[in-house]
Amino acid sequence: MTLSAWAQWSAFIIFAIISIAGALGMATTMSMFRSGIFLMGSFFGVAGLFILLLADLLALLQVMMYIGGMLVMILFMVMFSHDPGGSMMAGMKMSPIENFFSLGIPPEEMEEMEEMEEMDMSGMSMTTPVKMHAAVIGLITGIGLVALLLLRPVWPVVSTLPAPDSARKVGTLLMSKYMMAFEGAGLLILIGIFGAVLMARAGRFAEKPGRDARVAHEDPPAPIDRKPLAPDHPPVGEVPEMEVPEAHGD
Amino acid sequence: MAIPLTAYLIVAAVLFAIGVYAVMAQRSAVMILMGIEVLLNAVGLNIVAFWRYVGPGDYSAQIFLIIIVTVGAVEMGIGLAIMMLLYRNRQSVQVDMFKDLNG
Numbered sequence: 001m002t003l004s005a006w007a008q009w010s011a012f013i014i015f016a017i018i019s020i021a022g023a024l025g026m027a028t029t030m031s032m033f034r035s036g037i038f039l040m041g042s043f044f045g046v047a048g049l050f051i052l053l054l055a056d057l058l059a060l061l062q063v064m065m066y067i068g069g070m071l072v073m074i075l076f077m078v079m080f081s082h083d084p085g086g087s088m089m090a091g092m093k094m095s096p097i098e099n100f101f102s103l104g105i106p107p108e109e110m111e112e113m114e115e116m117e118e119m120d121m122s123g124m125s126m127t128t129p130v131k132m133h134a135a136v137i138g139l140i141t142g143i144g145l146v147a148l149l150l151l152r153p154v155w156p157v158v159s160t161l162p163a164p165d166s167a168r169k170v171g172t173l174l175m176s177k178y179m180m181a182f183e184g185a186g187l188l189i190l191i192g193i194f195g196a197v198l199m200a201r202a203g204r205f206a207e208k209p210g211r212d213a214r215v216a217h218e219d220p221p222a223p224i225d226r227k228p229l230a231p232d233h234p235p236v237g238e239v240p241e242m243e244v245p246e247a248h249g250d
Numbered sequence: 251m252a253i254p255l256t257a258y259l260i261v262a263a264v265l266f267a268i269g270v271y272a273v274m275a276q277r278s279a280v281m282i283l284m285g286i287e288v289l290l291n292a293v294g295l296n297i298v299a300f301w302r303y304v305g306p307g308d309y310s311a312q313i314f315l316i317i318i319v320t321v322g323a324v325e326m327g328i329g330l331a332i333m334m335l336l337y338r339n340r341q342s343v344q345v346d347m348f349k350d351l352n353g
Contacts, residue, residue, distance in 0.1 A: 005252035012253050016261045023265050023288045032280060039284050042265075046291050049258065058294075058315055065319050066270045070287065070326050077330050080337050118287045120351040134274035143266030149259050155304055159257060162306040170316070178313050185320045191325035196331035213313035 019045025029101040032078045036071060038101070057167045120158055151238050258299035265292035279333045279343045283326060290322045 005013070022042030026035045043066045050059035163169060174182050265288055272285030295314050301311030310313060333345050 006253045012257065012330055017258075019291075020261065020268070021271075021339035022263050023268040023291075024287065026284055027268050027275070032278065035281060035284060039287065042288065043291065046265075046295055049261065049295060050298055051252075053258070053298050054306075055298045055302065055312060058298060058312055061316065061319060062294075065323060068286065070323060072309045073326060074280060074287075076282060077343075079291075079335060080334070081278050081280055081343055107335060119272075134271050137273030137274060138267045141270050146260055149263060150257055155255060155300075157303045158306065160306055162302070166309065166312065170312050173309050174313055174316075181313065181317055185317055188324055189320065192327055196327050199328075199331045199335050219316070222294055 008052065011048070015045045015048035015052065016047075018042070019049065024097070025101040028098045030098065031102060031105055032077070032081055034105075036075045036078055036101070039074070040067055040071050043071070043210075054162055055166065057170060255303040257298060259296060260297040260298065262292045265289075265295065269348065277344050278344060279329070279336075279345050282345065283329050286325070290318060294318060 019042045022038045022040070022045055025038035026042060029035055029038060043062060046057040047062040050056075050062060269285050269288035269292060272288060273282055276282050276285060297311050297318075298313050301308070305311070336348065337343050
């Protein structure tokens with residue numbers, strides 16, 4: 001079953017706008033957490049385009065790998081960063097597009113504004129000082145690619161529909177023709193896990209700051225100063241108050 | 251097939267340009283990794299669009315994309331481990347704090 005041309009175009013435009021606006025928001029907002037959320041929107045948009053291209057397995061892979069896996073890792077690492085919410089940068093001078101995507105971030109109240117003015121504000125910014133050069137290079141890249149696409153003569157487009165069970169085809173191909181690539185990817189993941197664990201653990205240079213080995217140390221624990229116990233029996237004449245639980249009648 | 255192939259390729263080109271900007275302009279290593287993800291997404295969109303319009307019978311394109319996603323995941327894991335190490339050594343993940351690593 002194929003959709004009508006109108007429905008295809010509207011779905012395409014919606015997903016393209018979602019993916020491009022998400023990527024643009026990721027690149028320009030001042031808040032890193034918001035960047036991660038924008039990136040999730042962009043991944044969803046691209047997954048929608050995959051479905052529109054009848055690559056349903058890849059759309060599923062996109063959602064599961066990128067959004068389920070990598071984005072969680074990214075948001076975990078955002079917590080380590082300096083000023084993840086962007087409130088320190090929100091009061092700074094921004095270009096209009098950065099202003100649009102950082103809308104609603106409350107700027108942090110700074111008490112000594114005069115002292116802050118004298119400080120080097122370039123160390124606080126989210127972007128490097130070469131931001132304008134980067135914007136120009138990105139713009140040139142985009143314009144160049146789009147121009148090349150528009151000037152290019154048409155590709156030999158065939159109009160056959162792909163088979164409806166793409167997962168079966170991909171699985172068969174992965175297990176027969178691309179067996180070595182499959183095994184290589186598995187080996188790569190294994191080596192990657194080893195490398196990540198090896199880098200993140202405390203190793204031989206445990207005396208270096210930041211790589212302290214978490215070992216049980218030999219010092220005896222500090223003595224506990226304990227008060228002598230209260231006498232077992234209260235002095236005569238004082239009846240300790242006891243809470244009698246209220247009996248509930250049936 | 252109402253939508254021409256060029257429309258998808260233009261979306262991918264715009265995504266690629268935004269990714270290039272993000273990789274070059276961002277200061278934090280996490281943001282640079284996010285930019286790389288956008289670049290990989292643009293490449294994947296290109297691959298799938300060409301598969302659909304030029305050779306829909308050959309599923310090698312989808313396997314190519316699966317391998318790209320796998321390599322991207324490994325790269326992300328290693329990159330975040332390096333960042334964790336740098337953070338523990340210098341309490342910063344901003345890449346221009348590490349100019350002395352420049353060979």
